[in-house]
Amino acid sequence: MQFMLLIYSDESAGPKPETPEFGELMQGYGAFTEEVKTSGVMESGAPLQAVATATTVRVRNGSTEIIDGPFAETKEQLGGFYILDCEDLDTALSYAAKIPTAKHGSIEVRPIMVFE
Amino acid sequence: MRDLELAEDVLQDAFVAALQHWPRHGVPAHPRAWLLRTARHKAIDRFRRDANFQLKRTEMEILTELESGAMPDDFDEAIEDDRLRLVFTCCHPALSEQARVALTLRTIGGLTTTEIARAFLVPETTMAQRLVRAKRKIKGAGIPYVVPAPHLWPERLNSVLAVIYLVFNEGYAATSGDQPTRAALCDEAIRLGRILLELVPREPEAAGLLALMLLHDSRRDARVDSTGHLVTLELQDRSLWNLQQINAGTRLLRRTIDRDRVGPYQIQAAISAVHARAGNHDATDWHQVTSLYKHLYELHPSPVIALNGAVALSFAAGAEAGLLALTELNGQGALEHYQPFHAARADLLRRAGRAQDAAIAYRRALVLTRNVAEQQFLEARLQELLQ
Incomplete structure (x- = not known):
């Protein structure tokens, strides 16, 4: 079963670049990615650029609207994701708890829809 | 399967x-x-x-x-394993609390949707939808139908215990509606507690929870008078207490506590057992109750526990000592909207002979009460005070 682990956090909180804490965070991500790769559950994953770079597109009555910013202004922003192939939700949740951002942000776990 | x-x-x-x-x-x-x-x-x-x-x-x-x-060689074992898997699946923390309770009653307890809906005072269609949604989440979200791995066991067992205790309290405390005790839910929770203890006989907290429910439930007939009004522990006719349940609960607790793995359910059961032992309110060992609450607060710091501790202290050391503890507890006004805080404070003020302050506190508690029986009780106390 494939699960998407969506990584949310408040961009203005959490470790700042060029601090020792930030280095630790990056090291944590390195180790986590290594772990999911070696255990064979990794499908894909990527960090996203800051929410300030987001653009939202909508098509209404045939015309395209382009808006600066994310779809919804929220306290925590989507910062990246992993797609993991796990046996069940319990396994996916244990991996989610190991994602470094889980310590200051939150990880949403969603099964990926399968068309049969 | x-x-x-x-x-x-x-x-x-x-x-x-x-x-x-x-x-x-x-x-x-x-x-x-x-x-x-x-x-x-x-x-x-x-x-x-x-x-x-x-x-x-x-x-x-x-x-x-x-x-x-x-x-399989051992049919009983296979059936027990299957039931245990069911218990853990129904109480999985990825489900909402309401869904966990409904699923457990339906699947483990074998109650009908109609019965569960009636017990929780919701329309049957609402309960049916809740169950369907819960089952859909189990399937869709990939919630496993297994006994959890050892590292997840403590957290998951807690979730199971919490669900059973929630069922019990829904019956015992009846937060809304005009029936002070919805006895059927208490019976059902005790039955679930027995099933769980059979499945995990080595878990002291499972025994602690069952003992706690038995001891609380032993007062069922004394908690409500002939007119349906709630009777506080202090004024209950103790001859109406169910001795058989008290003995069963106390025995279970004694066996469990020996094992030296003490948890919040066991301590709460111990508090209940101290009350059960006392011939009347004054004969209660309030010093022991106070120290048990202190122990409980260390494991699980919550205002409810501190509040009960302050009330116990008032019986051990006087109403003024209790009031002092309450004032300290409300420090920043965190309990301003908490009904039990005002009800307890009103009672302590009354006992301290401060009638005017007590009346204000009773009125404040009344505003915050939804349960009809409890409203009548507080109203009666207030009227006594004003005479």
């Missing part, structure tokens, strides 16, 4: 078959084994019936396993 819905369906099929078969042919020598074997056949039937659909890989595997597999 790894599929909750399938397990539930085929067991139900097996029970239906038993109802048709047993009266005619007599109860088989090993009823449990008969049920399990029948359930297995029913599962195979179901898969065959679905054969015109494309069988999913896992279902194919289960079918092969079912058709070729020898019966």
